[in-house]
Amino acid sequence: MKINSFDDYQNLRKQLLVLQPLEQKKVLVCCGTGCRAGGSLEIAHKIEEDLKAKGIGSSVELVVKKPGCQGMCEKGPLVWFMPQGIFYCSVKMKDVPEIVEKTIAKGEIIERLLYKDSETKERISHHDSIPFIARQNRLVLRNMGVIDPMDIKDYIRAGGYETLLDILDKKRDPDSIIEEIEKSGLRGRGGGGFLTGRKWKACKKAQGNRYVLCNGDEGDPGAFMDRSIMEGDPHGVLEGMILGAYSLCAKEGYIYVRHEYPLAVKHLSHAIQEAKEYGLLGENIAGSSFSFEIHINRGGGAFVCGESSALMRSLEGKVGEPRAKYIHATDKGLFDSPTVLNNVETWANVPLILQKGAKWFTEIGTPKSPGTKVFSLVGKVKNTGLIEVAMGTTLREVIFGIGGGIIGDRQFKAVQTGGPSGGCLPASHLDTPVDFDTLTQAGSMMGSGGMIVMDDRTCMVDVARYFTQFLIQESCGKCLPCREGLPQLHYFLKEIVEGRGKEEYLPKIEELAQVLQDSSLCGLGSTSANPVMSTLRYFREEYLLHILEKRCPAGVCKALTSFTINEKCTGCGACLRVCPVEAIIGQKREKHEILQAKCIQCGSCYSVCKFDAITIGKRS
């Protein structure tokens, strides 16, 4: 079925809504990565089977859908009932018969499956009343967890592709679209925060076959926003790219998807196929003179390929080494042609802005960082998952308001944003508004949206060492400062965490950081010292404890740590069961003991002890 005009589209949408009205009864079984790992696919199948077996599906008009990530990954598998809005967490296979009989057939609520607020201890029955959801501003994620990503009809029912069809129908001037994006102040969500409209304008000025690229490489460890969007709302990304291509008069586009994301490739490929069948991609889109193709490329598994020029080399089939910045991709990018590269989330913002207007967009967020930002909120926070908030929301609201605070109500220590290019901010910065410029000023970075919360069991020196090691593995080795400087930086940090640190290392680290920043060829190298510098800035004390007292207060650095059992031990045996090397001995209800000769300092016992009976001490 090909759509040839705006009228065609509207008729189709009307038909689709008659067949399946928006208020139709739906069971939405979250099939994002997290819930899948918890067995949500099997749960969805079992619900379908049970409905058939009991003949409920025929008496009550109802559909079971398998949408993408609903966001509350921590509490998965999630099941959401529409239109009532009832929402279940941690659903198991054995719950299915009861769900079918009570909730689906009779609309009854099963108390024990409802979300339990960790603060008030109250059960919350409806999705939209859960603070984790209610405190967000889900615009880019509006379709996530609701529509079936493998069915274009669902996207159309939700109003998808209307903006594209409207623009094609009105034969809107391509330059006016670039103008609109520029006016909206949209900044790239891939990390740098470059003005999208300005980038497009520069590319439009250049002559040649233009290319439109989508960066789905998502290399930052601890980030899964782009993955979720590609998997859960692939048409949103495609529509953005098609609109971008129209305004840039580009004929070809590529999506570069990270090697570890096979499901994203599957959903995007299917979406491209469907969009072609509906005449929304390919030759003469929706009967217009505009033609555009999108190809998918799987990444090769190299972090540096997320960098603009390296990504383009990789698309050309080459080794992904960056090149010097004085050549702009908007002039000479992919195959030396003018190219626009934007991040997945940036593209997903485009249809929204063009639908609702630049003015609407500027009213959300802050004047210099308008709109929203999607984050993957992870680490030692109670409600981990995928969230979206207006720019300018404070870190405190994100971590404590939405995230519900720290697991086990432990002490908040730091929050890491910006991946290996970013930094760690301490508690004194919790009231910092999240936007591009404020985070940079504070010594961190917005990055692509990974937000990793750390508690007092996280060692900041170890975190700095971790990122440095990550970057050594990922450095392409083309330029000297990054290739040789990072191993040297790592050497200092390793000496410190292993108890051989000297005070004079700290100024040397700072000097090295400056060299890396000033003389590296690409962003990987020039920002590589940020994790070290930000931890040195805010947690210098902790470095000094490692160096002078040979002590790791978090109990992470093994060479400096010992675990012992104190008087509070009740002899419950919890630690004994989790010790992987059987280093704990003791009779039931009597004080246990750790055999230091056997102990490997893994800290498993500390994590399970409910009585605060494990002491972190110095290694003798």
Place this chain on the structure above:
Amino acid sequence: MECLDMTKVEEILQAYPHDETSLIMVLQDIHDTFNYLPCDALKRVAQELNVPLAKVFSVTTFYKAFSLNPKGKKVIRVCLGTACHIRGGEEITQEFERQLGVLRSQTTKDQEFTLETVNCVGACAMAPVVVVNEEYHRNVTAIKVKDILKGEKNED
């Protein structure tokens, strides 16, 4: 060592334009088919795509998705991304090393398991995460490692 089924390599080559731009995609398909990149296949690719063999090797060694050695029947990937790191990913890696008697990026003698570490599999909300072939294990602890291995061995 089994004899290489070159017809599969030919089939893959057929599906792409014969120039350098296809190199990574061709290698990915070959890797998906054999679970590693056999040397003979690389020679054939170099010839057909008209790319120097040295360049083919430079690409295969640059990208982490490619392995030049055969992998075990089951590939265990322990996530060491930031979220998993701070929730104990390193401990889990070490426990796998102890249990399997191999170091990370090695394969057991019986060719049963390959132990790998990865930097984030995009499931950070369930950290620490271990992926065995395609199956995700969430909130893994050191003590759960034995259970995972037992489960995998029982499947055979």
